[in-house]
Amino acid sequence: MSTSHPRVLIVRLPCKKVYPIGPIYLAGALNHLVPAASLRLLDLALVEPKERNVRLLKTIQEHRPDFVAFSWRDLQIFSPQDMDGAMRDAFTFFYDPSAAKKVRAASRGLDHILRYRSAISENLSLIRETCRNFSNKGGVKGIALGGSSVRIFGDWLSKRLPSSVRMFPESSLGRFYEFVGLPVPRNLVEPGLNLEALEVIFPEWRNYREEQIGVQSKQGCPQTCLYCLYGFLEGREVRRRDPVRVIDEIEAYFRRWGARWFWFSDAQLLSERKDADHLSAILEGLLRKGIDIRWSGYLRIDGLDPGLADLMVRSGLCDLEVSLNSGSQIVLDRLRMGFSLQEVMKGFEILKRAGYPGRVLVNLSVNSPGETRETLMETINVVRRIQGIFGEDRVVPVLFFLAIQPNTGLEKMALEEGRIKKGYDPLSPWPWDVHKLIYNPPPLGSLIGRCCALAFRRYNDKFGETILGSIENSIAPLPSSLPRETV
Secondary structure, eight states: OOSOOOOEEEEEOSOSOOOOHHHHHHHHHHTTTSOGGGEEEEEGGGSOGGGHHHHHHHHHHHHOOSEEEEEOOOOSSOOOBTTOHHHHHHHHHHHOSOHHHHHHHHHHHHHHHHHHHHHHHHHHHHHHHHIIIIITTTSOSEEEEESHHHHHHHHHHHTTSOTTEEEOOSSOOHHHHHHTTOOOOSOSSOOOOOHHHHHHHOGGGGGGTTSOEEEOOEEOOOOOOTTOOHHHHHOSSOEEOOHHHHHHHHHHIIIIIOOOEEEEOSSOTTSSTTHHHHHHHHHHHHHHTTOOOEEEEEEOOTTOOHHHHHHHHHTTBOSEEEEEEOSOHHHHHHTTOOSOHHHHHHHHHHHHHTTOOSOEEEEEETTOTTOOHHHHHHHHHHHHHHHHHHOGGGEEEEEEOOBOOTTSHHHHHHHHHTSSOTTOOTTOOSHHHHHHHBOOOTTTHHHHHHHHHHHTTSOSSOHHHHHHHHHHHHHTTSOSSOOOOOO
16 A cells, blocks of 8 residues: 555535444545545534534644545435424425414424525535635645435536536445545445544544444345335445444444444345345344344344344344335335235234334335225224234334435336426425425325324324324225315
């Protein structure tokens, strides 16, 4: 290796405080080619808004990087699920029968819009100011921008940033290594994290010591779900890390940082049958080393066998999160979920027999393509069956609406149906556009919207259960067909 190493500053742009696994893994991978002293990670999610520009400026002056790599995680206005405040206000505005509540929701909605636009402007400004103060004056050789937002909305961003900013929309880091003048590693999936070096690169690491730590055991998802972006973001081919390296990484967090709470950030932990052996090897290694942790992640439990279920429970599985989407096989097939309801229910039974003690978060996408009164009732009945397995107090229905996003089958379908037009703005914050981008069509849209709005009047943590109960009460007495609505 040459004695002259590029100095790289990685900047995670402001977002919700969550362990910055992408920037962390980039720093860890670069550290195999560059000394820790030549690398610096700045997480602006940890910095107060009014101090961010000054902190970035100071860090660049102190670190004197050759390259600044920005990571942009979140760009969309809100997540269309029942715990999101912006969604609750949007549904109150559109569907609550009370004029007074509509007015209050509109006022809060305006605040959401202003904060959203301000957040985007701030991030763009941070990048532009870096270009103006350093790149244009010869202090920095190159400025890069990557992250999931760039992969999805790269065209939109490129029109709003200086042409000197190099965009990296692909999931592979190969071109980034070339950009900073480093050889491309053979294994681009393995970060080979060294926590001792990371503490030098990322001095603010203590802010996450008591938080949930993200770990990724593989990249890619072979599934073709209608609405999901993971296959586009990471590719359809599954690239698995060596289980030993994953175990070593978790053990280092456990012993050096005292971390006890982990989230596997894989698209799905069990995205295909081969993943079972991979996950089993990781969990067996954790148990063998006496690593006592709590862990969770997105799981497909169709095809789950008793041996793996036992490993999952004994190794610390908690808050199981299952993307069931619907209790109707017709809807599941329309969504291209790739599993049968019967297999999922069998998986729940296996977990119960294995002694799983935690909560079960059941993600349900109401009013998906193919939804009818009958399929809604099927979903409600399936939730009741799951509650019968684990107990009502341990099953948490989490309702969400499908969001029309670029590069998904749902976007293609919405364009074909005329719900959106070619050239639409997927990032528009205006209510009339957001209303179109949340998939909640007639004939059930208004009925479900009203049930949501009325449930949101109650300030509790059981929105999903309340909404399902309201939907059940609303549709049970109706005749077998509903008149079409206008929205």
